[in-house]
Amino acid sequence: MTIYAKLGYTLLGLLIVLNWGFLMGATFRKIGARVAGRYGIPFYQPWLNLLKNISTRTTITHGVMYYIGPVFRLTGGIGLFLFMPMVFTGTVDGPWTNFSFEGDLILILYFQVFGMLGMALGAGQGGHPYSAMGIARGLAQHAAVELPLTLAFISIAIQFDTFSVYKIVAAQQGGIENWVLFTNPFAAATIILAMLGAMGHSPFNLVKAPNEILIGPATEFEGTYLGFMQSAGSILHVMEAVLFMNLVFGGASNWIELIVKTFLIYFWSVFVGMVFPRFKIEQSVTWFFKVPLLLGFLAIIIYSF
Amino acid sequence: MNLISPIYIVAVSLGIAFFMGLLGNKAQRSSFLILIAALLFNTVVSVQWVYALATGLTDPTQIFTAGFKPPFSINLLMGLNESVITALINIVGVLGAFYMMKALKKNGTGSQVVFLVLFMSLNVVVLSRDLFNIFVFLEVGSIALAGLIILQKGTKAVSAGFKYMLATGIISGILLIGIIFIYRFTGSLNIDSIITNNPMLKQGAFVSAFLIIIAIVLELKSFPANGWGLDVYEASHPGIGAILSAASATATYFVLYKIVEIAGSQLNYYISLIGVVSFVGSNLLALKQENSKRLLGYSSIGQIGLLMIILGFKDILGENTTYVAFGILVSHYLAKAGLFWLSGIVKQKNIKDWAVTRKKPYFLFLMGTFIFALIGFPPFPSFFAKWTLVMDLVNSGNISWVVAILFGSMMEAVYMIRWFGYAIKGENENIESFKIDSYKIIPVGIVAIALYVAGYFVAPHSEVGTAINFIPLYFVAAIFILDFLPVFIKNTIAIIGMALYFYFVYPNLDTLRLIFEAIFMVGGILTLIAGYAYKGKRAGFYPVALLMYAGLTAIIEAQTTLQFFFGWEVMTAGSYFLIIRGKRSMPHGLSYMLFSIGGAYALLTGLGMAHAGQESFSMEILNGISYLPYWAYGLLIVGFLSKTAALGLHIWLPGAHGEAESDVSPMVSAILLKAGVFGIVLTLIGMGAANTQYSELAYALGWLGAITALAGNLMAVFQEDAKRLLAYSSIGQLGYIVLGMAMMTHLGWLGGFSYVINHFLYKAVLFLTIGAVVLRVGTHNMYQMGGLIKRMPLAFIAVMIGIIALSGVPPLSGFAGKWLFYNAILDKGWYFQGAIMFFSGGIAFMYLWRLIHTVFLGQLKDNHRNVKEISIWFLIPIYTLLAGIMVYSMKPQWVLQPLGNMIAKWFPEGQLQWVGETAISQYGHWAGSLVAITIIGSFLIVLIILMLSTRKAHKVKQFDITYSGERPERPETTHIAYNVFEGLYKAMWPATIPLVEAWWNKVTEILHNIADVTRRIYSGNGQVYVAHIVLFIIVSYLVIIGG
């Protein structure tokens, strides 16, 4: 298809993802509230927030990096979307494969960091002490999560002899039994566990602790900055889910399937979050070094012979 | 031509000596002049013989006394060896007399007579061919020495002298028994006739020969029966120490050389045995020695031991024997004389107090010359001698001997370098400086120069030494002479010189070498540019920096293994001097040097094995080593790993790189480490690249690399010192490279090489920037910085790009390495190593974030409110390198395609396909440029939107942050920067225990304890020393003749 059509489809896809991200976010805050016995927000709250934030008059700046922060973050989200094949339609340059021809799983893995980096830079420039804490914890946890995830990814790559997400999805088509979930249970299990850390909900949300009490980056960045970051956040959430969907749950052959699957994947992490209290960093790090790591090793061992 | 017969040395010396007796004690001055004249005469005589014999004007000549042919009368032989040895002795005689002018004048003609007679006797000892005559003149010599010892006032000298007389008395008694019985059994006293017509038939004859030889060996103060010798070295006048170890030992050694034949070749092996015991033993015991003169004594005994080893192996060394022996002998002779004389000028007993030397900088140069000559560094003769020795020993399969010798040299290096370290860096505030008498310093200077000259002339005579390219060294020498000029000029000269050299060299290099040469030279020039930031003279910096680069380029250009090793050692020396310039870097300089030397010895042995199989010295022999290949390649790899600071050999690096000067850190980190990589690459190519049968080695290497990467990065996370952080990060990065190379696949190497280039680029950027920042803020500790982005934005941008590139986040160049590595490990099947290395990648983010957040973001400290942007002279190289990173990131194929073509030469399988700008591997695809465009595009779009929507944003003050109702006042409390990864530490502290360091510390401790316990045999009691001597005889009798 022509590059223009490609661009059109991609932008459309981005729009869908953004809105689905908002909706999903709202839904889960609602669920959270109900579990806690509160009424909770209306489902359209995120859109209101965005509008309000973008239209605030007074904005401040702490300096150049203060801009770069949100920008990095949003770019991180968009980029992740761009390099991710969203919906499997049987051809590589199908309508919803975005720019995945430019890179493979590894590109996506490393590009995830782009967003974090932005967050780190921006928050740092904000000059608020707690943000530094949050980021330090975040990085530590990220490193711990990466290890089992990497093992799982490698195992999947060995399984299908490719790093191309598209090919991995393609290989899982034709029936639920082809999903990695069943063909490579160890890798799947590893991902399903490690994913909790990647999603960053409780018990692995100490990262967000500093701005739980209402200070830290979330308040340093208000107005448009916050708006950008919220959009970025929701995109990132969806994309994380999409990534795991593509790798483990057979990808999606249409948007409905994508929405359902991402919802479930996301639900899993929220559900766990509802049940378990928050970990300290050393706890979560050690936790990832136990079961998930072990599973990850198994996942590779079965393929390395 | 008719030459002055050496007999006149005796006649004139004695005549003058007797005449001086006539003068009486009044006329010291005139008599001293006569003494010098006499010594000069002797020198002239022997030197003219050297000339005549070397140029073949005459043949070796016999001098008959009393007009009868031997064996009926005593005869002297003047051959080439004799002439050279006597020349050496007489020269040191003149210089020594000059040096001791004051002492000799003070003690009157008597002492001068003794001095003259001593040197006369040494000459005779060398020349004479009659056993009993040698005995007589040995006695003359030892009595003369016993007389000279007491030129030094004080009880020490007296008791030392008495012990000396006692010991030598016993020894000469034994010698006499041997002589008289050999006369009984062979009917002759003439060495030649004994050798020719008496093949040691009778047991008794053999025993008496044994007694003679063992006595001479004891005269050489063989360990452990040498306490008396040590006392003399310690107690006597430094001038006498010089004579003892330079002249007297030389003569006695030559006696051994002459007479060892009378026992046939049966004793050779045992002489080597005694020698190696002496060499290792005394160098080991010297570890605990703190008295400088006694230390030199230990070292002299060690060197003589080494010479005895050589003597014992003369059948194996063949025609190289003379070369090797003289190489070691001359270096030791000049260096020891120099050091003893220095010790007389510096007048410090304890080696720690030698820090005072620094108050006269050129003394450091002298001392350094002597010490490096002793350890056997180029360009000194000992280097070539040691090289030849090891080559031949390995070639003849005497590996264990090589090990012993190198261990001994290692020990010697330890205490010598430590001593030198004290001199360069030790505390010298409360030591008053020393005054220099010209008559004392001139001889020192002469021997120092002589060392270089000797090295220059010895080099071509080693088997392949002719090929050595001295041009860079000339340049270094020139810069050294111009050292008085200001930085600006010297820097310019240096840069121009290197640029020209690179321009002339690069056309005749293949791609592989070109890559490294470019890193060395271009990188060198860029880092030198930063040098413009320094004011004043910056004395001594340029010679050593260029010395390092000279070594580096020599490694690249090496055609022969000798050239390679030559360059390697030159580079080591240069980098050592560079590193030790740092303020607190004395211990680190030492450990760097020791690991380097250890590594160098591993290399030496490895190269020797390579040579052994193939009887060639061309670098080609690395491909397909046939003799003990596993050991050879293993040793080579270990040697190179010591330079890349692989885990276990890394403990020198953090300190060395962390404490070095701001523009030195990038030199030694971004550039120097690549030398090790180059070596590893050569070795791996040698191992037969693709179809290697040494896969186990490669496998082990791979794991080592992976673990190194993890450990390095993990340690970096917990650093508070910015430069140490970068240093540890270097360890990790080199780990990646090693892993990549060890994979021995196309992709692995591609990844490895892309890392080589990348690491050079961004580590240079980071070290330069952080170094410059440190220069501005005056601290290494990151938690004392913060918010510097407001003051030095350019530095900030540099660091930001640097860390993005290092962390491997797309779109910057670092990602290329990561992507290649993922494909490579999948291709190779090293999944776990891969996982470990990607985990360390994740850890890397943490310290990188600290680097940017703690230093540049957060709260600006009050005392940094008006620091300036980093110096322009740093910014220029930094931004040049950044441009490089950017190009690499935008157009990876420009770098990766040529690399791929080069690597295909060794690994044709599994190359990358390039479809347009997309690299396609067996597993994945990556379109570097497109990715870059996409990301940067969307980045700009978003940025613009944001900028537009926040046009009216107003700037807020530093503390204008929401802080739970408070307004923080002090940046220190508002900048969370210290020990931020506490959580991770709680989780992973076991991995951060410095086991390796503990292990090495333990090793050193054990060695020192052994030394301390063993050296208590030197109880200081003369009787005990006599007992040692007798025991020594008995033990060697049991060993040799076997009870």
Place this chain on the structure above:
Amino acid sequence: MEIIALITGFALILIGLYGILSKKNIIKIIVGFSLFDTGLHVLIVTVGYIKGGTAPILDSVVGTTNVASKIVDPVPQALVLTAIVIGLGVTALMLAYALKMYQAKKSLDISDFKDMKW
């Protein structure tokens, strides 16, 4: 004949050594040393002995014809002369040292002169 001389020589050497090793007094050590020397000289002379030989002087007794069969070996006798003189010199110097050492520490006990060790 020479057996006894030999044994005496060796014995003297060993006795001298014993003195050097066991006595603390420097003068006694020097005495031991001269014993050691004397032993050596005895050995040297013994080596030169020929059964039934006479002194190597060509006087009326020996005459000048086939001397070789009549005299003992003159070489060792020449050597012993040198050896004796050397021994004398060494002993003299040792005694001088002893004097100095006594002046320095007012003691002749060799174990008092251990100020340098290790």
Place this chain on the structure above:
Amino acid sequence: MIKNFFIIAILAGLAAIFVTLFWDFGDSETLTPLATHYATNGATEVGAPNLVTSIVVTYRGFDTLGEVTILFLVASIVSFFLKREKVQKEIAPKRETSEIILTAAKLLVPIVMLLGVYVFINGHLTPGGGFQGGAIIATAFVLLLMANPDFEINHKIIATVESVSGIAFVLIGVLGILLAGGFLDNKVLPLGTFGKIFSAGAIPLIYSFVGLKVGSELSNILSNLQGVQKEEM
């Protein structure tokens, strides 16, 4: 005790080494070829009846030179080693030397000296020689010193004798190179008639110088040691 045992052990070890020499010693009926050569050709080559002398002075004259040098060395070392800084004022009261010694000394010293001279002048004919003669002369000085402890030997004279004779010895040696076969060759002077005083070339000359030298050196050493001893009292 243990120390003694240890020493004995060491000596035993050394003895064991000597034993091997001892067993192979045997006993010899014939001279070594070297000695035979001296015995048969000594008379004609050197012309000294005393073969020992001809070996000492000519065949192995070079050793003798060294030997003389050693004495010379020791003398000069002792002289600057025991250099008397300043003689203490208070001199301990000394016992009178006995009449016997005094008279004996007066009587004997000249005779002893004469004997010494005789011994070294006839060194090439009869047993004895320079060293022996010199030693005898030195004993005369010992006698003097015993008789009169305050007796001061005139160092100037001794030093002169010593040096001059030494230089002469060397010069004769050098003449040997110039006029005859080599260094210290005795044929610088005619061999003369066998068995006479003025025969055997330079040997009597050399031996006289050696005698003077040794005598003066020994007495020099003696006086130095004795001088120090005086301080000690």
